[in-house]
Amino acid sequence: MRFLIAPTVLMLAVSVGAAGPCAAQDSIALARTGTAAIEDQRFGDALEAFTKAAALKPGDASLCFGAGVAALMLGQNDLAQARFECALARKPNYLPAAEWLGDLHYRAGRLDEAISIYETARQRSPGGRDLQAQLAIWRKERELQRRFQEVRTEHFTALFEVPSDEPLAREVVERLEAAYWRVGNTLGVYPSQPIIVVLYTREQFGDITKLAAWSAAAYDGRIRVPLAGALEQRDELDRVLSHEFVHAVVAMVGGRTVPAWVNEGLATVLEPAGSKDAEATLARTDVRPGLSKLHRSFVGFSRRDAEIAYASAARAVRRLIEHRGATAVVALLEDLARGAPFASAFHQRIAMRYEDFAALVARD
Numbered sequence: 001m002r003f004l005i006a007p008t009v010l011m012l013a014v015s016v017g018a019a020g021p022c023a024a025q026d027s028i029a030l031a032r033t034g035t036a037a038i039e040d041q042r043f044g045d046a047l048e049a050f051t052k053a054a055a056l057k058p059g060d061a062s063l064c065f066g067a068g069v070a071a072l073m074l075g076q077n078d079l080a081q082a083r084f085e086c087a088l089a090r091k092p093n094y095l096p097a098a099e100w101l102g103d104l105h106y107r108a109g110r111l112d113e114a115i116s117i118y119e120t121a122r123q124r125s126p127g128g129r130d131l132q133a134q135l136a137i138w139r140k141e142r143e144l145q146r147r148f149q150e151v152r153t154e155h156f157t158a159l160f161e162v163p164s165d166e167p168l169a170r171e172v173v174e175r176l177e178a179a180y181w182r183v184g185n186t187l188g189v190y191p192s193q194p195i196i197v198v199l200y201t202r203e204q205f206g207d208i209t210k211l212a213a214w215s216a217a218a219y220d221g222r223i224r225v226p227l228a229g230a231l232e233q234r235d236e237l238d239r240v241l242s243h244e245f246v247h248a249v250v251a252m253v254g255g256r257t258v259p260a261w262v263n264e265g266l267a268t269v270l271e272p273a274g275s276k277d278a279e280a281t282l283a284r285t286d287v288r289p290g291l292s293k294l295h296r297s298f299v300g301f302s303r304r305d306a307e308i309a310y311a312s313a314a315r316a317v318r319r320l321i322e323h324r325g326a327t328a329v330v331a332l333l334e335d336l337a338r339g340a341p342f343a344s345a346f347h348q349r350i351a352m353r354y355e356d357f358a359a360l361v362a363r364d
Contacts, residue, residue, distance in 0.1 A: 044339015075255025265317030
């Protein structure tokens with residue numbers, strides 16, 4: 001997670017500048033408060049501190065950048081974009097702001113804008129040449145997408161490359177529409193913005209996502225699905241599409257600070273068949289990773305470790321829903337998007353201390 005390097009960048013960038021001595025000292029203190037909040041993943045506090053600091057020193061690009069990082073992690077993309085653009089307006093060669101802004105555009109599906117930001121940064125910043133590898137990947141993806149066609153429904157747009165895949169693309173969006181209403185009925189959440197799903201060959205999927213071979217699909221602002229064997233395994237297609245749609249819902253409701261076990265567990269529990277496969281996985285092993293080990297993405301895990309992690313996450317989320325209901329889980333996500341620390345939001349919404357719940361799940 002690249003936000004881990006942000007505190008160092010921010011503290012190096014904060015300087016007294018042209019503001020009066022009192023304002024400068026106040027802005028530095030606020031920047032340090034914001035930096036500490038980012039380190040602790042208290043992004044609501046960080047956003048407040050950097051916003052106040054930027055008001056005191058409006059010419060300081062690093063303070064705009066700090067506010068942008070915090071806003072992005074809270075899922076406030078429009079505000080994050082404005083803050084990153086503010087940083088670049090004040091310091092055009094500010095590489096971290098360009099990187100984060102480019103990534104924001106990419107995850108929003110604005111590939112041309114992402115490439116343009118990176119190309120400009122490569123020319124303006126001494127460290128910009130390090131962007132070349134990512135630029136090459138994005139340019140390859142753009143060239144591929146220029147060949148894509150699309151089909152639309154009310155809530156989804158499917159992109160596909162060859163005309164013979166159109167029937168599958170139509171089936172994909174129809175199945176996603178079914179998932180939209182089924183999941184919405186459970187969570188009480190119905191995304192209003194259209195969601196893009198991109199259909200790839202297995203080779204294209206690997207080239208674009210760089211994920212482990214065991215990955216069945218991905219969500220990074222778009223749902224990305226390899227086509228191999230999709231029509232022959234319709235139940236598996238339903239499972240994968242539903243799982244990735246729930247990730248889209250979690251991102252929209254909870255921002256980017258939701259622990260992986262909550263995100264993956266909810267996506268697994270809300271698959272059409274529920275968590276039966278997860279329970280079968282746990283029945284075959286005595287391994288029980290603690291929830292504290294499942295806060296970050298599972299993408300670097302081996303296939304076996306990933307299966308256990310997904311199953312453990314699903315059991316934990318099922319316990320949450322049994323204890324407090326799906327609406328409490330949604331309320332927890334909403335609290336995280338407002339910047340609440342996870343442990344305190346968990347305690348308030350689940351009516352149990354997080355460490356007690358983790359210990360309970362460990363004994364299952």
